[in-house]
Amino acid sequence: MDGNSVESKLNDSSRGKCPVLHGSMTATGATVMDWWPSALNLDILHQHDTKTNPLGADYNYREAIKSLDVEALKADLRTCLTESVEWWPGDWGSYLGMMARVAWHAAGSYRLADGRGGAGTGNIRFAPLNSWPDNVNTDKGRRILWPVKKKYGSQVSWADLMVLAGTVAYELAGLKTYGFAFGREDIWHPEKDTYWGAEKEWLAPSDTRYEDVSKPSTMENPLAAVQMGLIYVNPEGVNGTPDPAKTAEQMRETFARMAMNDEETVALTAGGHTIGKCHGAATPDTIGAEPEGAGVEDQGLGWMPKQGRGIGRNVLAGGPEGAWTTNPTKWDMGFFDMLFGHEWELTKSPAGAQQWKPVSIKEEDMPVDVEDASIRVMPLMTDADMALKVDPAYRAICEKFIADPDYFSETFAKAWFKLTHRDMGPKARWIGPYVPSEDLIWQDPIPAGSTSYDVEAVKAKIADSGLSLADMVSTAWNSARTYRGSDMRGGANGARIRLAPQKDWAANEPEVLARVLSVLEPIAAETGASVADVIVLAGNVGVEQAIKAAGFSTPVPFTAGRGDATAEMTDADSFDPMEPAADGFRNFQKQDYVVSPEEMMLDRAQLLGLTAAEMTVLIGGMRAMGANHGGSDHGVFTDRKGALTPDFFDVLTDMTYSWVPVDGGSYEIRDRKSGAVKYTASRVDLVFGSNSILRAYAEVYAQNDNAEKFVKDFVAAWTKVMNADRFDVAA
Incomplete structure (x- = not known):
């Protein structure tokens, strides 16, 4: 190259530096929210953009399922779950426990307060859920299912396949399951704006999400799990300190926040621990990073062993170690036999986790080793298991199940069905030959309405x-x-x-x-x-x-x-x-909260499935029509109240006005020249003029040529909200 080339002009300090910027702002990698952390973050309204979906606009999952050979799929799953894979051998040559856990942990993130989490979108494939400490090695379960997913392709979603695999696992164990519905459609990128807690580290002490950790009802809403990175409660006890009575209190609150009553809680705990085992035979320092932190050579697998085999009896998938029953691949009453047939004492797993072991046990009552059936190993109980024996209400339910094993099986089957279908919505969305005919109250049943009237x-x-x-x-x-x-x-x-x-x-x-x-x-x-x-x-x-x-x-x-x-x-x-704590669309807020009114508005809009533009036009229209809660005039920036005009946006973008804070968190809109108060407003109103993204939308409707566009856009967004739950009507 000659001396005038670009390369020759680079000084030594710049040679070898990456030629692209790291991050979205500058070479420092800082994002907008890093620079201005108090800014309103609209990302929650941009989730699941169609551009992230590789299947294209013409793909319809509900139509794709119709061509699925369901019986062939189940047959392939039965084979998959009972043929051990060389690179990740199944316990006792079986993947029943692993697949039950994959389905449980996919579904177990559901919470009643805001309906987020759950198995309905396949979100466990992505961060942060794929790397939660409690979900350790569920990544291996998904890889074991991959040959089945590959075969059936887009005829079955990952979300459906994972839940079906867990259900088939219980059938193979001997349980008569209650049913199964297809209809879960996969997402294609993380739900990164879902709030899972304020902690900055995994398994941080749960005190941070309670006003008083000794009072489980004081847990911060909308959370359900007791610690960051857990599905429900800590198996070692409250903050890792064994005390079954206290753990029972946390279980009751947590499961209630997952929409489960006491009987369902006992059934799910006992039934969930009837098959499979805990894996805590290795210490955390012997495994690699979680999937999101692992190197490219691990190809999306996390928690890989740093030394030794790291499989079979050497697997680490949580603190405690051992199986709960004598026959961990069989559906039976073995959990209750073990829990109530022995006295228990505290011990520690090889990983150092607190767990319970029998004070004495016959060798023939012990489960066999996962790799060598000639070896018997010690069973375990977690603190949550012991809670079923210690808590009076839970114990009474256990005794009822023990007296009637068929009732236990039926109760678990229904509770498992509820756990894995709770976030699917009404029955009109459910597809397939195994959908139960019974209407269950948690499905929010609605009788068909008439269409024959005028x-x-x-x-x-x-x-x-x-x-x-x-x-x-x-x-x-x-x-x-x-x-x-x-x-x-x-x-x-x-x-x-x-x-x-x-x-x-x-x-x-x-x-x-x-x-x-x-x-x-x-x-x-x-x-x-x-x-x-x-x-x-x-x-x-x-x-x-x-x-x-x-x-x-x-x-x-x-x-x-x-x-x-x-x-x-x-x-x-x-x-x-x-119950709405706030509704920015009607300028309503029940009381003052730590979260700002405009953030609560975004949460409501996202749950309604609205885009930022749809939210904007609806707010402007509701204000123009005078539809505020209590008849408030906040944000009614018009002299033509009741007419669907874009006047709200005209005023927000009109610099002849100033915006002055007054007591109570409200604002006055004043004429700059005279100082006269023309209108009043809330924070929700003014954010459409102050936030750069929302102002861009507001300016569209404030333009002189867009009054008719405003009406048409409002009607489209209004109709979307009115029909959001019409699953019986094609979109």
């Missing part, structure tokens, strides 16, 4: 009813906004807004709701429409009135057929955690 006649009666536009829009929104895309619960279908507990929620303005329902329910009875349909139609009538007032005539789409649930079809306790 929709226009119903709309006319609503329009003549005397209800205000705000009443109609707010009630429809309140009914529909309960929908959660996390577990497909809630929504307008079923009209559960008229039942306990929803009818009494502060966010639903009980007195206003009762008045509106007293008008809409007679219309439903008179016309043959469901109350659910009439509530949504009333909202549509209000929106159409607002559109007309704005000078446009865009119709609001409607699909009939919603049904009306009854109190008997409603598990009121499981709906309690769904």
